[in-house]
Amino acid sequence: MIVALDVILFLILLATAVLALQVKDLLAAVSLLAGYSLFAALLFAGVSAVDVALVEAALGAGVTGVLFIAAILATARRSDAPSDRRRRLVVLPLIVAFVAMMLFASTGLPDRGDPEAPAQLGVSQTYLADSLADTETPNVVTSLLADYRSLDTLGETMVIVTAALSAALVLARRGEVPAWPQRRGGTDPGGGGGGPDPDAPDRAPEAGSAALADPGGHVAAWSPTGESPTETDNEPDPEERP
């Protein structure tokens, strides 16, 4: 690893994280998060954690972005950012205090690659020494994950499959949920159902006419442009704009 490169990557990482929190357009936030994951993967690769870097690059910069965009298309594109001054006044000192605490705690950590570090003195010596003889696997990470500590991996896999299953079970029923406005008395179909208000003055009128669930149950009704002059080759879909 090169220290200067690490510092630059850390600064870019911080910038992408802060920007992803700041932007109101969720699509831009997703792109920034993908960039964040890419730089995080570079940092991981810089400290020779190649396995983690590979997963971070594939999952964080690839699939998660697609899943986030699919979720945005199914819901609303703009976030209602809390612009409450008083809340910010409370939260900001908390964040500063937390960061200071973590920085202070990090001074007690051992150096990277320190052979005297507690993590190196325990059972990991045995793993490193015996992996090749025990399992014929040169990559100790793999033999650790899938052999010595396979119970942990089993738990992780169970968590992943269970999470995906529960997400599928919750989301697959969304068409059956009756639309909100009808439940409240039948007035104002399509608007005010938790989606962003298109008449809010601080938003561009063309970006965010999203209805959470219209009475017909068409959930993924997001039009990217409203009316744009170049939208001639869209498939005509009469259901798209409620």
Added chain:
Amino acid sequence: MMMTGAYPSVVVRVTCALLSPFIAMFGLYVIAHGHYGPGGGFAGGVFVAVGAILPRLTLPEELSYRIFPRWIGPAAGGVGLLLFLLVGLAPMLVGAEFLDYGAVEIPGMAASRVRYLGILIVEVGVGLAVFGAMLMIFDVLTLRDDDA
């Protein structure tokens, strides 16, 4: 605005149809090569899932859902987890502890070789589970009422 289905640009369609098999193949390589290099079940499963999601984003639906049907997500997730559990249970049949692959005696194989094999099967199981989980989430996020 739908996310799945044929992408209007022929350049994107052709390129994604060209690249996605290679991405999926790279995922299989990462799963199988976890013993010797970076990778393993988690990363490889994600790559194979990308190879399945890319056709859904760009190709016509009757084609992309014929290559990887909808049922393959939950099925792969369950089969992968089951594979992991069965490999874990196999040593218990011969009286050893859960997930202690080395205790299973296969004639003509050293105990280390059996553990090597156990790691390979576990990686394949994890890869299948991750692939299934990713595909399941994507499919249910892009689900429409008319094909529920």
Added chain:
Amino acid sequence: MIIVANVLIGAGLFFLAVSTFALLIMPDLYTRAHAVAKSETLALILLFGGVLFRPELDVPAVGRLLFILAVSVIANPTAVHALLRASHRSGALPWTVVDQRIADAELGRYQP
């Protein structure tokens, strides 16, 4: 051999720098993407070509490099194409300059 490799790598780095420079000075998304997509793909080809000429490489490494090069040369312009297509469809207009004299002439107000 090494001289050829270094010249190619240097040319690749030059085009990378040019594309970064273009990213900074160009006025809008379309011109930036145009500059970056073309010069960066060219820089990629030159860089990989230069690395291929280095004597340290064995045959499997050359194969892997060629494969990576093929994938990126296919995928990079396609990604830019998809990006620009999406931005055009969502109504982003390209940057234009209004020449005051031509505009006046079209409006019938041109006096030489």
